[in-house]
Amino acid sequence: MRVIATERLTLEPQVAAHADEMFAVLSAPAIYEHENQPPPSVEWLRERFGRLESRRSADGHEQWLNWVIRLRAAELIGYVQATVFPTGRAAIAYVMASRYWGRGLAREACEAMLGELVASYEVRNAHAVFKRDNLRSLRLLERLGFAPAAPEAYVGPDELLMTRKLAPA
Numbered sequence: 001m002r003v004i005a006t007e008r009l010t011l012e013p014q015v016a017a018h019a020d021e022m023f024a025v026l027s028a029p030a031i032y033e034h035e036n037q038p039p040p041s042v043e044w045l046r047e048r049f050g051r052l053e054s055r056r057s058a059d060g061h062e063q064w065l066n067w068v069i070r071l072r073a074a075e076l077i078g079y080v081q082a083t084v085f086p087t088g089r090a091a092i093a094y095v096m097a098s099r100y101w102g103r104g105l106a107r108e109a110c111e112a113m114l115g116e117l118v119a120s121y122e123v124r125n126a127h128a129v130f131k132r133d134n135l136r137s138l139r140l141l142e143r144l145g146f147a148p149a150a151p152e153a154y155v156g157p158d159e160l161l162m163t164r165k166l167a168p169a
């Protein structure tokens with residue numbers, strides 16, 4: 001993995017050393033309005049980030065790519081991540097501190113990650129799954145060119161699957 005720079009952001013490969021700073025970002029209740037919950041402790045988060053540094057699933061078939069999002073020369077504001085499958089498909093996810101919502105930063109970070117997935121990991125299609133009532137994620141994914149797709153087995157009844165073709169097969 002490499003560092004990715006955009007006009008306003010730097011995406012750094014996530015490592016255990018990011019846990020202290022990311023704990024504050026990930027402890028904000030607003031980002032858990034629709035699902036999940038904050039990490040229970042800095043130690044737990046540091047251990048989790050350490051495990052993810054392998055960049056691979058236990059069976060070695062999936063690549064786990066995680067970047068923290070940093071404002072240029074400033075604090076961390078969230079993360080983007082992708083699970084890359086051997087089929088050339090990737091599942092993406094993202095979290096951004098609520099005080100930075102509505103500024104186009106999540107879109108900028110996701111676009112940079114998607115470009116990297118195509119250029120360095122041969123990803124041709126991406127998808128995201130999120131809670132249907134999460135209109136903020138719906139709008140972000142639509143701005144990124146994703147469209148609703150037929151749900152697959154792992155998508156719950158309260159979830160939506162959106163996909164985007166990134167490159168020709």
